[in-house]
Every structure is written in structure tokens, then in C-alpha cells.
Amino acid sequence: MDSATSDPRIPLGASADNGLKIVVVGGFGVGKTTMVRSVSEIRPLNTEETMTQAGAAVDDTSAVRGKSTTTVAFDFGRISLDAHNVLYLFGAPGQERFWFLWDRLFSGTLGAVVLVDTRRIDDSWYAIDRLEHHGTPFIVACNDFGGPRHSPDAVREALDLDPRVPLVDCDARSRESCKQVLIALVEHVRGHYAAQAAGSRQELV
Amino acid sequence: MSRPGRDDAPDRLYTLTQGRSRSGPDNPFDLVTLVVAECEPTPGMQSEHVAILRMTRAPAAVVEIAAELRLPVGITRVLLADLHAAGRVSARHPRLAAVPDPDILEQVLVGLRNL
Numbered sequence: 055m056d057s058a059t060s061d062p063r064i065p066l067g068a069s070a071d072n073g074l075k076i077v078v079v080g081g082f083g084v085g086k087t088t089m090v091r092s093v094s095e096i097r098p099l100n101t102e103e104t105m106t107q108a109g110a111a112v113d114d115t116s117a118v119r120g121k122s123t124t125t126v127a128f129d130f131g132r133i134s135l136d137a138h139n140v141l142y143l144f145g146a147p148g149q150e151r152f153w154f155l156w157d158r159l160f161s162g163t164l165g166a167v168v169l170v171d172t173r174r175i176d177d178s179w180y181a182i183d184r185l186e187h188h189g190t191p192f193i194v195a196c197n198d199f200g201g202p203r204h205s206p207d208a209v210r211e212a213l214d215l216d217p218r219v220p221l222v223d224c225d226a227r228s229r230e231s232c233k234q235v236l237i238a239l240v241e242h243v244r245g246h247y248a249a250q251a252a253g254s255r256q257e258l259v
Numbered sequence: 260m261s262r263p264g265r266d267d268a269p270d271r272l273y274t275l276t277q278g279r280s281r282s283g284p285d286n287p288f289d290l291v292t293l294v295v296a297e298c299e300p301t302p303g304m305q306s307e308h309v310a311i312l313r314m315t316r317a318p319a320a321v322v323e324i325a326a327e328l329r330l331p332v333g334i335t336r337v338l339l340a341d342l343h344a345a346g347r348v349s350a351r352h353p354r355l356a357a358v359p360d361p362d363i364l365e366q367v368l369v370g371l372r373n374l
Contacts, residue, residue: 063327065317066293071351073291073320074367093374099326104333125331130322135370139363142291142320162289162355164367229374237371244364251358 064096069137076239077160079146079185080169081177085197085226086145087129089169092232094131094143102127143236165243166192167235169226172204175212182213191246193220195235288336288343293318293351307338308347315348 078086090098104125129145144160166185170178178194185192196209204212206221215221220242225231288294295318300309307328314327325335342348354363 066319068317070293070318072355072363073289073293073351073353074355074363075291075353099323101322101326102331104331130326132320132323133370133374135367139366139370140291140293140320141367141370142322144290160290162353164355164359164364233371233374237368240364240368240371243359244361244368247358247361247364 066132066134066140067137070134070140072139074135074139074141075144075160075163076141076236077144077146077163077166078169079166079181081171081174082147084169084171084174084177086169089167089197089224089226089232089235090129090131090143090145092227092229093133093236095134096132098129098131098145100127100129163190165239165246166190167239168192168194170194170196170209170213171199172196172209173199173201175209178213182215186216191239191243193222193235193239193242195222195224195238197224197226286336286340287352288321288339288350289353290322290332291320291353293320294324294339295349295351296347297349298347308342311338311342312347318351 078089080086087098102125104123126147128147131143133141133143135141146160168178168181168185182192182194194209194213194215196204209215210217210221220238222235222238224235294311294315296312296315298312300312304312307330310328311324314324319327321335321339322332324339325332328335330338339348339350343350354360
């Protein structure tokens with residue numbers, strides 16, 4: 055295993071000036087923190103945000119009636135890409151009750167990786183639905199837990215996945231595997247916006 | 260009797276920010292805004308401000324500062340806005356637009372492939 059175990063206080067280079075965000079979303083225990091740790095140059099850090107429920111368009115507040123704020127904890131790691139660009143990877147809880155967090159906290163996200171445990175596919179439906187709703191480009195990565203392999207077609211069907219969304223296998227413990235997942239995401243993001251630009255050009259013709 | 264200082268009681272957080280609980284929509288600090296100190300801490304400065312100025316001798320993102328201070332991101336943003344207004348830190352905001360610049364995406368891909 056080739057995971058980073060370095061000191062969290064490794065400073066960034068003095069010329070770093072552009073922070074970028076990618077979010078890894080998935081159900082409890084699916085390997086989000088493992089994935090962040092595998093590619094991060096710092097030991098994953100944890101922080102929290104207190105969010106008011108007011109203005110959260112979709113959140114069902116019936117379960118927390120009378121409560122005006124919720125605290126959500128999340129993990130993150132860091133990858134220095136070059137002298138200027140620094141990529142922050144956030145592990146975000148995928149459960150329904152945390153989704154008001156997305157709207158504000160993770161705005162401006164480059165894209166998302168939906169990490170899936172194929173033994174518990176249902177956990178991912180809500181995350182995928184919300185990402186589609188937000189128009190956030192994403193890919194689906196199936197974390198290999200060593201169980202029986204599911205064919206990509208079976209997983210696609212179970213997730214009711216748009217054929218344009220890439221589906222990849224990965225091992226969240228492997229740095230190389232996680233690196234390939236991030237590359238697949240950014241290639242997809244590039245294609246997504248290129249297609250959008252081509253579409254709007256066509257409309258103008 | 261509770262120990263003063265390092266507890267997470269809400270009143271402590273309010274004290275840190277002089278009662279302001281939210282950073283407001285005009286607060287420009289994104290989670291990944293990189294903050295850089297523009298001066299050294301001075302005697303009598305609030306301890307959180309001292310910690311931030313030490314931490315940002317090299318650029319550090321808002322989330323990193325929050326995690327290091329063990330404070331919620333919102334409170335950290337308020338502290339950073341104060342330091343910024345006083346000219347003690349500068350902020351390098353993310354350049355990502357609603358539609359990402361293809362050049363930046365290319366730089367990200369190159370960076371990832373080189374890992």
C-alpha cells in the first residue's frame with residue numbers, strides 16, 4: 055500500500071493561488087475517507103460546519119423541528135497539482151439529511167465521485183439524484199470489497215445510471231487506483247463542458 | 260466548574276467573534292480560498308488571530324485553518340474576515356467559474372497524471 059502518512063502541517067508552496075474542490079460522496083463505511091487518505095499528501099483532516107436550515111430548499115426539517123442549525127463534520131485531503139493549483143478532496147456524507155450542505159458548502163466543485171459498495175447499492179440513489187439535479191458532473195466508482203463481481207451492466211441498471219456517466223472499478227486503499235478515478239472524473243468533466251459548449255453553439259446557428 | 264478556553268461551549272465561539280455567528284453572504288472566503296499572512300503576530304493579539312498568522316506564513320486553505328484551530332468553518336471565516344479587513348492577511352480566491360476554464364482542467368489532468 056502506498057498511502058500518504060505525512061505530517062498534516064506540510065506547508066503549500068508560496069506560489070499556490072488556486073484552490074480546487076472535488077467531492078467524494080457515498081454512504082457510511084463505503085471508503086470515502088480511505089480514498090481521500092490514499093491520494094492525499096497530508097493526513098486527512100476533519101472539520102465541521104454549522105449550517106442553518108433556513109433557506110435549505112429541499113431538506114426535510116420535520117425530523118429536527120424547532121432546531122435551526124445542524125452541525126456536519128467532513129474529512130478532507132490535499133493534492134498539490136503544480137506550483138499554482140491545489141486540489142482539495144472532500145469526503146461528504148451521502149445521507150439524505152446532509153444534502154443541504156451541498157448547496158452552499160460545496161458550491162464551485164469541479165465534480166464528484168460517487169463511491170459505491172455494490173452490496174449496498176441503494177445507499178447511492180439519493181446522492182446520484184441530487185448530483186443530477188444540481189448539474190454537478192460526476193462519475194461512479196465501485197469500491198472493491200472483495201465480494202462477488204457485478205457486471206458493469208448490472209450495476210448501471212441497479213443505479214439507473216445515465217449512459218453518459220462513466221462507471222469505474224477501484225480499490226480505495228490503492229493510491230494508483232484512486233488517482234485513476236480522479237483522472238477519469240476530470241476527463242469526464244472536460245467532456246461534459248465541451249459537449250455543453252458545442253450544444254450551445256449549435257443552438258446559436 | 261468548566262475549564263476556560265478550550266471547550267466547545269457555544270458562548271466561547273460567540274466570544275471569539277464578538278457575537279457574530281454567521282459570516283454573511285458578503286464574506287468572500289470559500290472553503291478553498293488560500294490565505295496568506297501579511298504580517299507577524301503582535302503582542303496582545305487574540306490567540307486565534309496569532310495562530311492564523313503563524314499558520315499562514317505559507318498559503319493555507321480556509322478548511323485547513325478551521326481544522327487546525329478546531330473551530331467550525333463559519334467561525335473561522337469571521338476571524339479571517341476581520342484579519343483581512345485589517346490588512347493582516349491576503350486571500351487568493353479560487354478561479355473556478357460556473358463553467359471551468361478548459362486550461363485549468365488540462366492543468367489538473369497533467370497534475371494528476373504526474374502524481
